[in-house]
Every structure is written in structure tokens, then in C-alpha cells.
Amino acid sequence: MVEGLELLTGKAPKPHKGKAMTLGDGSRVAVIGAGPAGSMFSYFFLSMAETIGLDVNVDIFEPRGFCHRGPAGCNHCGGIVSESLVQRLATEGIRLPDCVVQRGIESYTLHMDVGDVEIATPLMEKRIAAIYRGNGPRSSEPLDTHSFDGYLLDLAKQKGARVIPRLVTGLRREKDSMTVQCADQSSDTYELAVVATGVNSRLTEMLGNESGEFTHPDRTKTFICEFHLGRKLIRETFGPSMHVFLLDIPRLEFAALIPKGDYVTLCLLGEDIDEALIDKFFSAREVRERFPDGVIPGHVCHCYPRINIREATPVYGDRLVLIGDSGTTRLFKDGIGAAYRTSKAAAKTAVFHGVSAEDFKNYYAPLCRKISNDNRVGKFVFSVATVVQKARFARRGILSMTATEQQQVDSPRRMSGVLWDLFSGSASYTDVFIRTLHPAYVGNLLRNLVAANLPGGRSRDRRNADEGNGRVRH
Amino acid sequence: MAGLGKEYKSGEVIFRQGDTGSCMFVIQDGEVEAIAESDGREFRLRRMGPNDFFGEMALFEKETRTATIRTTKPTRILSIDKKNFLGGIHEDPSLAFRIVQTMSHRIRDLTDRLARYEQQK
Ligand SMILES: Cc1cc2nc3c(=O)[nH]c(=O)nc-3n(C[C@H](O)[C@H](O)[C@H](O)COP(=O)(O)OP(=O)(O)OC[C@H]3O[C@@H](n4cnc5c(N)ncnc54)[C@H](O)[C@@H]3O)c2cc1C
Numbered sequence: 001m002v003e004g005l006e007l008l009t010g011k012a013p014k015p016h017k018g019k020a021m022t023l024g025d026g027s028r029v030a031v032i033g034a035g036p037a038g039s040m041f042s043y044f045f046l047s048m049a050e051t052i053g054l055d056v057n058v059d060i061f062e063p064r065g066f067c068h069r070g071p072a073g074c075n076h077c078g079g080i081v082s083e084s085l086v087q088r089l090a091t092e093g094i095r096l097p098d099c100v101v102q103r104g105i106e107s108y109t110l111h112m113d114v115g116d117v118e119i120a121t122p123l124m125e126k127r128i129a130a131i132y133r134g135n136g137p138r139s140s141e142p143l144d145t146h147s148f149d150g151y152l153l154d155l156a157k158q159k160g161a162r163v164i165p166r167l168v169t170g171l172r173r174e175k176d177s178m179t180v181q182c183a184d185q186s187s188d189t190y191e192l193a194v195v196a197t198g199v200n201s202r203l204t205e206m207l208g209n210e211s212g213e214f215t216h217p218d219r220t221k222t223f224i225c226e227f228h229l230g231r232k233l234i235r236e237t238f239g240p241s242m243h244v245f246l247l248d249i250p251r252l253e254f255a256a257l258i259p260k261g262d263y264v265t266l267c268l269l270g271e272d273i274d275e276a277l278i279d280k281f282f283s284a285r286e287v288r289e290r291f292p293d294g295v296i297p298g299h300v301c302h303c304y305p306r307i308n309i310r311e312a313t314p315v316y317g318d319r320l321v322l323i324g325d326s327g328t329t330r331l332f333k334d335g336i337g338a339a340y341r342t343s344k345a346a347a348k349t350a351v352f353h354g355v356s357a358e359d360f361k362n363y364y365a366p367l368c369r370k371i372s373n374d375n376r377v378g379k380f381v382f383s384v385a386t387v388v389q390k391a392r393f394a395r396r397g398i399l400s401m402t403a404t405e406q407q408q409v410d411s412p413r414r415m416s417g418v419l420w421d422l423f424s425g426s427a428s429y430t431d432v433f434i435r436t437l438h439p440a441y442v443g444n445l446l447r448n449l450v451a452a453n454l455p456g457g458r459s460r461d462r463r464n465a466d467e468g469n470g471r472v473r474h
Numbered sequence: 475m476a477g478l479g480k481e482y483k484s485g486e487v488i489f490r491q492g493d494t495g496s497c498m499f500v501i502q503d504g505e506v507e508a509i510a511e512s513d514g515r516e517f518r519l520r521r522m523g524p525n526d527f528f529g530e531m532a533l534f535e536k537e538t539r540t541a542t543i544r545t546t547k548p549t550r551i552l553s554i555d556k557k558n559f560l561g562g563i564h565e566d567p568s569l570a571f572r573i574v575q576t577m578s579h580r581i582r583d584l585t586d587r588l589a590r591y592e593q594q595k
Contacts, residue, residue: 048568086478087554088562090500093572095525098477098503125480125553344566367565426558 021318021356023191025055029350030180030190031161032168032203034062034153035075035133036336037324038196041343042156048351050159058161059190061168061180066150070138075149075198076224076305077335078258078267080105080242081129083426085337094155096129099146102260103130106240108423110402111286113248114395117402118241119416126240128424130260137226137263137301145261168203171195171320178319191319192355194346196339198325199308217326218310223268223278225302233292234259243290244423248389249280253382254332256423257290266299269307269332307332311372316360321346328368331375332382333425338371378429381422397449404448414441478502479552488529488543488551495532495539497553498573501525504549508541520583521546530573533559 023029029045031038042058049056066073081089081096089096104126109118121127131148157163170181171193178193197203204216229237238259245255253270268281281287288294308325315327323346324339342364349355349363388394398415405413418435421427435441479502482488489495491511501524508519508528519541522528528543533556562569 051571084558084562086552087558088569090552091498091527091554091559091562091569091572093525095500095502096478101477104478123480123553126478127552129478341565344568348566348568370565 020354021359022354023049023054023056023350027054027056027191028189029056029058029192029194030178030188031058031060031194031196032171032180033196033198033201033324033326034060034064034156034163035149035196035198035324035339036152037198037326037339037343038062038194039149039152039156040340041194041196041323041347042161043152043159044344045347045350046156046159046161048347052351054351058156059188060153060156060161060163061166061182062153062163063165063167063183065165066133066147066153067135069135070301071303072134073147073150074132074134074303076200076303077133078224078256079131079133079148079260079265080258080424081131081148082334082337082424083127085334085340086127086129088337088340096131096148097146097151100131100148100151101129102132102145104128104240105130105242105258107242108420109241109243110246110399110419110423111243111290112246112395112399113286114392115399115403116286117399117406119402119406119420121420128242130242130258130265132260136261137228139300168197171203171207173319192350193320195320195322195326196324196343199306201326204312204322204326215313217308217312217329219306220270220309221272221274221304222270222307223266223273223302223304225266225299227264227266227291227297228262228300229264229292229297231262234262234264237290237292238264242423245281245284245286246385246389246395247281247284247286249277249284251277252281252389253385255281255287263300273304308335311368311375314365315368316357316364318357319355321350321355321360321364328371330371330425331378331429333378333422337425341367341371374428374430377433381429381433385422393449393453396452397445400452401444401448412440414438414444477550479550482545482549482551484545484547484549486545486549488545489539491539491542493539494536495529496556498527498530498533498559499543500527500552500554502550502552504551505546506543506549506551507546508543510541516542527554527573527576530577532556533573 031042038060042060046058064073105128106126107118107120109116133147133149135147136145166182166184168180169183172179174189177189177191179187179189180193181187199217199219207214207216243257251271252268256267258265258267282296288296291297308329309331311328312322312326315322323342325335328342329335329338345364345367349359353359353363401415402419405416418432421432488499501522503524505521505523507521510517510519531540
């Protein structure tokens with residue numbers, strides 16, 4: 001049973017007067033879910049507690065075994081760890097080992113009906129990681145690889161977290177604690193419950209259904225599948241590049257092919273992705289051309305996971321906090337990065353301030369608000385992208401501007417930078433948007449729009465000829 | 475193909491003492507040595523391995539690099555740019571904790587060395 005209303009608003013029963021809602025030696029914390037949010041919360045919470053000499057216990061409830069191949073061991077995502085997150089984790093001392101990184105991504109290739117262009121990092125350095133959340137696709141060969149989620153969970157375990165392989169079915173508020181109930185009817189009490197169940201769980205759904213005041217995150221259906229092409233072919237046809245498609249297909253916001261070891265992951269994001277949309281995507285010439293002989297091979301593994309498109313509210317209560325996808329995340333991009341940011345902010349609040357609704361309101365909610373506000377700008381940015389998807393002349397202008405920039409060495413790469421950050425999720429939507437208002441960006445875009453659309457303009461025809469540095473095809 | 479960062483051969487210089495720079499580096503794999511150059515002579519300050527970082531002073535000040543960094547074996551290194559780092563610190567100051575901790579170890583190490591040097595004089 002889940003007592004959603006009382007649980008989330010912290011209204012009733014009132015916490016025991018006089019007993020401070022702070023954690024002390026021996027306090028127990030329940031973390032529900034060991035996706036990136038749950039494991040990173042546990043890791044940072046225990047690290048911070050250690051620095052101030054606080055002796056606390058963390059139990060992580062997670063029924064999934066990340067050692068399994070296929071959906072059983074996987075938290076279903078495209079598997080891109082953004083440039084900004086790779087750098088922040090490295091700064092924290094968390095180095096993603098080679099067995100976790102399936103491929104370091106060096107560039108993005110944008111495919112449109114008017115041509116393709118490869119956007120390379122100026123540093124020629126791999127700072128984006130393509131990973132598997134589980135242990136690889138269904139029916140894949142045993143890999144000498146390691147699940148990303150499994151790796152983060154191991155870090156939390158090394159810090160002292162205990163993993164309880166059970167599904168949580170209920171949360172109940174007691175006088176001075178939270179009771180966690182599991183599917184096997186076992187239950188235990190904790191001073192703090194951290195909900196990190198993502199959006200594919202029934203737990204947040206139940207919280208939402210039973211409470212008029214709690215709204216669980218809004219979600220939409222996406223699509224992921226894996227193609228087995230073999231390492232050699234992938235190196236030859238995809239290289240260390242993530243292939244992004246800007247196609248005029250209604251309801252499709254983002255489509256990418258991501259090379260990983262022997263497999264390529266296809267990720268389709270948008271509004272309720274269904275089979276009709278998937279068929280339309282596969283029949284696009286730009287997509288078929290990516291595969292040998294223009295034939296799309298059968299996929300070895302697929303799923304329709306849901307993605308958070310609007311935050312839960314509220315994301316905290318007394319002795320309770322919702323982190324990662326089950327609370328607030330970034331729209332369509334860098335969800336793992338948002339899981340890192342929200343989990344760390346929640347851990348800091350619990351260790352250094354307290355675990356009351358007031359503490360989370362003061363020290364945790366501002367970050368969630370910042371992410372939500374940025375998502376509003378993101379929605380606008382995606383609506384502009386939809387206009388571009390429909391307007392061929394705009395696509396020509398963008399292609400022309402990006403291609404020109406990629407051939408120049410020392411001049412600012414404004415369009416490339418905007419596209420890079422938009423695809424990789426490395427910068428906030430607000431930052432991306434502000435950069436598009438720069439007079440030089442606007443001026444250059446206008447110039448390229450005119451040049452590319454004049455009869456005989458540089459991008460009027462699709463010519464698959466390599467040019468300049470060999471990275472631009474248009 | 476797997477693995478993050480940029481690959482360097484053994485003996486390659488990442489940056490030289492006196493260079494200007496705006497990023498810090500984290501070693502992913504391999505080893506580097508920090509070298510101080512004076513009057514044409516080289517003094518090895520320290521060796522660093524996986525997960526160690528160097529060049530962090532460039533994130534905080536505009537001065538030139540204080541030492542040369544050279545690989546001692548094939549090494550992969552990830553760069554952390556100033557914008558990302560300072561943006562991160564702005565949102566979450568604890569991001570600097572590990573750097574402060576390491577800098578404090580380095581100051582302690584240098585103080586010990588200085589004390590030993592004074593004794594030997
Ligand atoms: C199609 C798609 C592509 C994406 N691509 C990317 C990408 O490339 N890069 C990126 O950064 N983000 C991406 N995301 C977003 C990313 O997947 C999420 O933001 C991220 O997984 C959130 O982490 P989390 O820990 O909050 O939740 P999750 O990863 O969903 O983890 C939740 C965990 O809780 C466990 N759990 C659930 N219910 C219970 C329960 N009742 N009891 C106990 N345990 C429970 C689950 O087993 C799971 O392990 C993508 C999402 C989708 C849908």
C-alpha cells in the first residue's frame with residue numbers, strides 16, 4: 001500500500017515535535033532503485049557522510065541484476081554519457097573504465113535530405129561515452145564489457161551501501177520514520193526514503209493515483225533497438241561518430257544511430273513513438289543509406305521505454321525525496337547527467353542540512369526548478385527544430401553554415417557548437433538558445449540561407465562527394 | 475576504439491612549463507611525469523597515474539603552466555575545460571573538493587621537501 005498524499009506532502013501524521021529531522025550516527029537510509037540516480041545518490045551520500053565522520057547505513061532496493069543481457073539487466077536508454085557529465089565525473093574521481101565504455105564518440109554526423117555533415121570536436125578527443133546500461137543486447141555473445149549501471153552500483157557498494165534485491169511495493173510514513181514494504185511482504189523502517197525508480201516503475205504511478213496533490217512525471221513512449229553489424233563494419237561505416245537524423249516525420253523529435261562495439265543502437269524520441277512512425281523512419285533514404293547495401297538488418301533486441309517529459313510535483317516531503325527520472329530530469333537529453341545532479345543535490349541536503357520537507361525545499365528544490373525552467377526553453381528549441389524539419393530551405397542554410405564552419409580552422413563555429421550541444425546535451429537549453437541570438441550567428445545563418453537557396457547555391461543538390469577535410473558531404 | 479580521452483605516445487609532452495592553457499587533465503590510462511625545468515636542467519617533481527589530474531592551476535588563474543608534463547608510457551588523457559568546470563562549481567561547489575584535497579596534499583609534499591632541503595643546506 002502506498003500512502004501517497006501523506007507521504008509526499010508530509011501533512012499527516014505530523015512528525016514528532018522536538019525530534020530534529022537530521023541524520024545522525026546509525027541513521028538508516030532506503031534508496032529505492034539502483035539506476036544512475038539511486039547509485040550516485042548512495043555513492044555521494046556515503047562519501048559526504050564519511051568526510052564529516054557521520055556513520056550512516058544505506059540499503060539500496062533493486063530487483064534487477066545488471067549482469068544479465070537483454071531487457072532483464074537493462075534500464076533502456078540510448079547510452080550516451082554526455083561530454084559535460086564525463087568531465088564532471090572525472091573531476092569527482094569517477095573514471096569510466098574501458099570495459100564500460102563501448103565506444104568513445106568523437107563526432108556527430110547530421111543526416112538530412114539536403115545532405116550530411118560531420119561535426120567534429122575541435123580537440124580531436126573522445127569525451128562522450130557510448131555505454132550499455134545492462135550487459136549488452138539480448139542474445140549477444142558474452143561480452144568482455146561491464147554494465148554502466150552495474151559499475152555505478154559497484155561504486156556505491158564499495159562505499160558501504162548494501163543491496164537488497166527486492167521490488168518495493170509500498171511506502172508508509174510512521175511517526176519518526178518511513179516504512180518500506182517489499183513484494184515478498186517484508187518491511188523495514190528508515191529515517192529517509194529516496195525514490196529513484198525512474199519512470200518505468202509502478203511505484204510513482206501508485207503515488208500519483210492515490211494522491212490528489214502529487215502528480216507523477218508525465219511520460220511518453222520511445223523506441224530503442226540494437227543491430228548486430230560487427231566491429232569491422234561499424235568502424236568502416238559509422239566510425240566513432242553518432243549519426244543524428246533531422247527528417248520531416250511528424251511526432252519524431254530526435255533520432256540517432258549510436259555505434260557501440262559490435263552493435264549499433266537506434267534511439268527514437270518524440271511523441272508516443274509507434275510502429276507506423278518507426279516504419280516511416282526505416283523507409284527514409286537517409287536512414288537506409290547508413291546500412292550496407294541500403295538494407296536495414298533485423299534487430300536483435302528492442303524496447304519501448306517511457307521517457308519523462310514533465311517533472312513530478314512535489315519532489316520531496318518529510319523524510320522523502322524523489323531523484324532522477326522519478327522526480328525531475330532534462331527533456332530528451334542527458335537524463336543520466338540530470339540523475340547525477342539531482343542525486344548529488346539530494347545527498348548534500350540530507351548530509352549537511354536535514355531530511356525535512358523544509359530542508360529539501362530550501363536546498364534541493366531550487367535545482368529541480370532550474371532544470372524544469374530550462375526544459376521550458378528546451379520545448380521551444382525543439383519546436384524550432386520541428387519547423388526546420390519541415391522547411392527545406394532552412395535545412396539547406398543550416399547544412400551550408402555547418403559545412404563551412406567545419407572546413408575553417410580558426411573562426412568561431414557557432415552553428416556547429418549549437419548543434420553539438422543540442423545533440424550531446426552537454427549545455428543547457430538556455431545556453432544553446434542564448435547563443436542563437438548572437439548577431440554573428442544570426443547574420444551568418446541569414447547569409448547561408450540566401451547562398452544555399454539561390455539557384456546553383458552550394459547546398460541545392462545532394463552530392464555525396466567528400467570535400468575539404470573529408471568530413472563534409474553535401 | 476573504446477576508452478575516453480586522447481591518446482599520447484610514450485615520451486610525448488602534454489604541455490610545457492611556461493605555456494598558457496585553460497584546461498585541466500585527468501589521466502585515464504598510463505602514466506605521466508611532472509618536470510620542472512631550470513637552467514636547461516630537468517627535475518622530476520612527481521609521477522602520476524590513472525585518475526590523477528594535473529594542470530588544475532589553469533582553471534583558477536591566468537598564469538602560465540608551472541611544470542612540463544610528459545608521458546612515460548602510452549597514455550590516454552581526458553581534458554576538462556574551464557567553462558565546464560567553473561559552470562559545475564557554480565552549481566555545486568563540492569565539485570572542487572577533490573581538487574582542493576589534492577592541492578593540499580601537494581602543498582604538504584612540497585613543504586616536506588623544502589624542509590628536507592633546508593636541513594641539508
Ligand atoms: C529512449 C531513451 C533514450 C535515452 N537516451 C539517453 C542517453 O543517451 N543519455 C542519457 O543521459 N539519458 C538518456 N535517456 C534518459 C535516461 O535513461 C534516464 O534519464 C536515466 O535512466 C534516469 O536514471 P534513474 O536512475 O532516475 O532511473 P532508471 O534508470 O529508470 O532506474 C530506475 C531503477 O529503479 C528500479 N526500480 C523501479 N521500480 C522499483 C521498485 N518498485 N523497487 C525497487 N526498484 C525499482 C529499476 O529496476 C531501475 O533499476 C534516455 C531515455 C530513453 C527513454
